[in-house]
């Protein structure tokens with residue numbers, strides 16, 4: 355092959371730069387990584403086919419106008435990602451993919467609601483995930499380099515300079531008109547028709563959800579959730595003394611609406627708290643027809659649906675970005691979001707459109723927070739309105755898709771036989787089910803001894819299920835040590851499987 359077609363639709367958007375050679379990149383990914391990611395995208399897209407010969411190192415260096423050592427580094431990255439293979443004296447070839455693992459079974463939680471009691475484990479995982487010496491797959495926090503930090507910095511500095519008056523005054527109310535308008539426009543992308551006055555600004559998506567729950571539920575009330583569910587939701591429920599009712603959930607299609615229907619008919623459910631697009635930890639996405647049915651169901655049962663849309667923009671399928679709220683005619687859907695996963699987690703701004711409960715929620719928000727952080731809100735409004743946001747999202751989705759692909763390949767290759775894994779259509783969270791014998795709290799402890807952090811499955815339920823499951827987030831810091839660490843987790847899990855086999859035999 356003498357020409358290397360590495361162009362695709364995301365190429366010109368890559369890190370905001372067009373070509374690695376000599377161009378100015380606002381977000382400076384190392385050159386070898388830029389080249390490797392382009393090649394990886396071409397392999398994923400099938401432009402470079404399995405078994406096909408890659409250009410020689412010298413050829414690649416010439417084509418990309420880089421040194422041979424940079425070309426070698428790019429090939430090493432692709433080798434680690436299991437995308438290419440070196441054959442002695444023949445060069446590099448596009449690798450054949452390991453046999454994909456099956457997806458986990460749909461969950462079958464019990465039918466009773468539970469008081470939520472959490473141990474220290476979840477907070478420990480979050481704390482350790484932030485430690486600099488830890489190779490972390492534990493927290494679902496995207497790494498700062500995934501975002502355009504310079505764009506965020508400029509917007510913030512500009513706003514502080516322009517509106518320093520706002521720094522030295524209380525700004526009462528539901529948030530600056532400009533940001534509420536920008537959020538309403540953003541929600542149009544999810545099919546929602548909202549007005550600026552429908553939106554209340556908050557400190558985060560989790561704060562929006564807390565406000566919704568405080569508005570519609572009292573201590574002791576029952577809240578229905580996906581199973582497994584986001585650890586942060588369980589913490590909120592525990593802090594508000596609410597009971598969790600976990601509903602059977604499919605790893606790809608999300609919560610079972612038939613099971614939910616039954617629960618609504620037989621139990622005193624006060625609210626549903628769901629992530630219909632790219633749920634955490636399963637990464638499931640509810641089909642469109644079910645979104646419509648869910649909106650009808652909450653209206654018929656006069657129950658609040660708290661819909662978390664924090665990951666909608668990361669969905670690779672455009673139709674899955676459409677919110678359940680877009681089908682809501684009765685105001686039973688309370689829409690909650692933030693830009694923590696797509697723009698700038700450090701801004702700490704979230705929003706909520708609380709439908710029929712909007713006046714009560716606004717009152718609750720005013721009591722709880724007092725005033726708003728107006729300068730941050732105006733900076734966010736500017737960021738949301740700037741051109742290039744959609745391009746940055748496409749780039750983010752593409753980068754994350756590569757990582758997920760790489761991680762799934764490594765897991766298929768190195769985890770014990772009988773493991774299962776989700777195949778999310780976006781985002782950066784994977785849910786792995788290990789053969790029944792493996793206790794993932796034990797796995798967590800053994801990994802921690804080697805400075806690797808994972809999130810054991812028991813964190814994601816109010817009950818005691820998912821003992822053999824783990825969540826792996828690949829959105830955090832991602833260096834050459836991460837693929838190695840994934841292989842190591844697989845090897846340790848295999849040791850635990852072997853040990854369990856021995857103890858069964860004894």
Ligand SMILES: Cc1ncc(COP(=O)(O)O)c(C=O)c1O
Nearest residue numbers: 494558559560584634664692694
């Ligand atoms: C489903 C879901 N909602 C909300 C959050 C937190 O968002 P924020 O940082 O805006 O509170 C997370 C973060 O892990 C999440 O996974």
